[in-house]
Amino acid sequence: MRPPVAPPGWSRWLVPPAALSVHLSIGQAYAWSVFKPPLESALDLSGTQSALPFQLGIVMLGLSAAFGGTLVERNGPRWAMSVALVCFTSGFLLAALGAETRQYWLIVFGYGFVGGIGLGIGYISPVSTLIKWFPDRPGMATGIAIMGFGGGALIASPWSARMLETFGADSSGIALVFLVHGLSYAVFMALGVVLVRVPGPSTGPGAGAEGTAETPGGPGVPAASGTGPQVSARQAVRTPQFWCLWVVLCMNVTAGIGILEKAAPMITDFFADTSTPVSASAAAGFVALLSAANMAGRIGWSSASDLVGRKNVYRLYLGAGALMYLLIALFGDASKPLFVVCALVLLSFYGGGFATVPAYLKDLFGTYQVGAIHGRLLTAWSLAGVLGPLIVNWVADRQEEAGKHGPGLYGVSLSIMIGLLVVGFVANELIRPVHPRHHVRASKEPADDATASPAR
Structure with a gap:
């Protein structure tokens, strides 16, 4: 067609x-x-x-x-x-x-x-x-x-x-x-x-x-599409940049989807033993707020990346995301506003990560086959879609069997999420401009610019 x-x-x-x-x-x-x-x-x-x-x-x-x-x-x-x-x-x-x-x-x-x-x-x-x-x-x-x-x-x-x-x-x-x-x-x-x-x-x-x-x-x-590096999908998957970004996306999605899938029972468990427990309707409202944050983060943070650079905005997703999880783990049960705000920030980073990654790919590999490269990168989502809910649910089940309840069900899984985000942060720091040897030949695409600006 x-x-x-x-x-x-x-x-x-x-x-x-x-x-x-x-x-x-x-x-x-x-x-x-x-x-x-x-x-x-x-x-x-x-x-x-x-x-x-x-x-x-x-x-x-x-x-x-x-x-x-x-x-x-x-x-x-x-x-x-x-x-x-x-x-x-x-x-x-x-x-x-x-x-x-x-x-x-x-x-x-x-x-x-x-x-x-x-x-x-x-x-x-x-x-x-x-x-x-x-x-x-x-x-x-x-x-x-x-x-x-x-x-x-x-x-x-x-x-x-x-x-x-x-x-x-x-x-x-x-x-x-x-x-x-x-x-x-x-x-x-x-x-x-x-x-x-x-x-x-x-x-x-x-x-x-x-x-x-x-x-x-x-x-x-x-x-304008011929300017900067132009890399085919076949060559892209042979570069360390692709796999570093694969790890970045996988870690960010795993951390976000874990809390998204378990959001309603998590906020209920965190405040079950307090004087103001969370009702079912309030938990449903919390889930709606997370969806709104997910949506807003996709347009807000991805637009910000055009100004501050893709690498910098992923530093925010991963570094500040780890901090949000740490605050929930340490003080989440002490303050509902703190718990809700941290969760909303995390879900905005989750959505922003999805929306920013195509532009990150364009910066690294050009527009030549960016759709095909994006498709290959989304295998990270396949793994994260299973891994995130599995971590949170499996750990919570094991902690419940051990006699724990409330916030105690999630302490270990929150620590795991922090570790995953740190791994993603390191992977983002390792990303460098793609070597010119991976660029397509001039016969296939306009001349490559080996001096293209690196992803910021």
């Missing part, structure tokens, strides 16, 4: 909304917890079993992004968004059939496997295009889109809960909710498919409001 090329006068500001329509849809994944209690009751599942669709979805997100990244680069954003639309919405339809027939394996396969492929392809579909349209502000551009993934749960969570109240929380009601989700997201994601364009010979990342460039680039490649 030939990527749709923007005509003269096309506004580059139409591309972020196209990306946002996809990311707001696939961001529903963060609202899976809404379905856990009714599924457990309707199909007689354990908590571990009801988490399988979400866990498989995150694993497939990383794997499909890694293996499909090159295809996304080759076929363009419209093809990728179309594939994401088909897979993600088909996953809901298969899950609806599974719920109606009480075949839980079909829910796992549909939502987790098929829908997870849609998650991965949809997640990376706009990244390369946004960076080519906004080489002057890549952090802000990718932050706008990826913000949607963090904020999708703010829409999906109350919407799903309301539908479950209306349709019922039995298997038939759950099936109907899945069906409505699938059809609704198909329409919403189609807006992105229709709107998205790549820069053409007479369009590009110019300074004007409409994004018209005075200097033409090649089809789908703005003139």
Whole structure:
């Protein structure tokens, strides 16, 4: 499929909304917890079993992004968004059939496997295009889109809960909710498919409001995209910079997703023995606040990285993140405001890490195959999506068996998270500009600039 090329006068500001329509849809994944209690009751599942669709979805997100990244680069954003639309919405339809027939394996396969492929392809579909349209502000551009993934749960969570109240929380009601989700997201994601364009010979990342460039680039490649290092996806994975950044992302996501997955029971446990325990409704409100911080961090911190540099903002994510965990471990049970503020900061760093990493990749490897490189990097998310919840839940279970309760359930896991963030901090410090021997040849891409500014 030939990527749709923007005509003269096309506004580059139409591309972020196209990306946002996809990311707001696939961001529903963060609202899976809404379905856990009714599924457990309707199909007689354990908590571990009801988490399988979400866990498989995150694993497939990383794997499909890694293996499909090159295809996304080759076929363009419209093809990728179309594939994401088909897979993600088909996953809901298969899950609806599974719920109606009480075949839980079909829910796992549909939502987790098929829908997870849609998650991965949809997640990376706009990244390369946004960076080519906004080489002057890549952090802000990718932050706008990826913000949607963090904020999708703010829409999906109350919407799903309301539908479950209306349709019922039995298997038939759950099936109907899945069906409505699938059809609704198909329409919403189609807006992105229709709107998205790549820069053409007479369009590009110019300074004007409409994004018209005075200097033409090649089809789908703005003139500015040839500056700086240009590295292929195959070469990128052979560089130490890629693997250092892989560790950075994995550690940051592991620390963030651990507290996100356990947020409601964690704040309840921390203040269970105090004179003002946390109610179930207050815990739910806390989860909503975390989602908002996750969303705000994606646009706020990624935009800040355009000003202070990618390396510096990751120093903040990892260094200040470790400090936040330390404050929770030492003083979290003494002050609810302190606990809440530290958690909100941590989740803003978690979201910011996702939104900033595409621009970090652009700084290191250029725009040549940044979407494919981003896809390979997201395998770090696959591991972290399993590792973070596993650490927090497994440690809490062991501490409970040992007779501990309240904050004592989380002391060890909080210490582990601090250690992981320190590892990520060190990995970030080891990142240096990519050696020119890894750059693509001039015959494939405009001349490389071996003296490109390093990631700050």
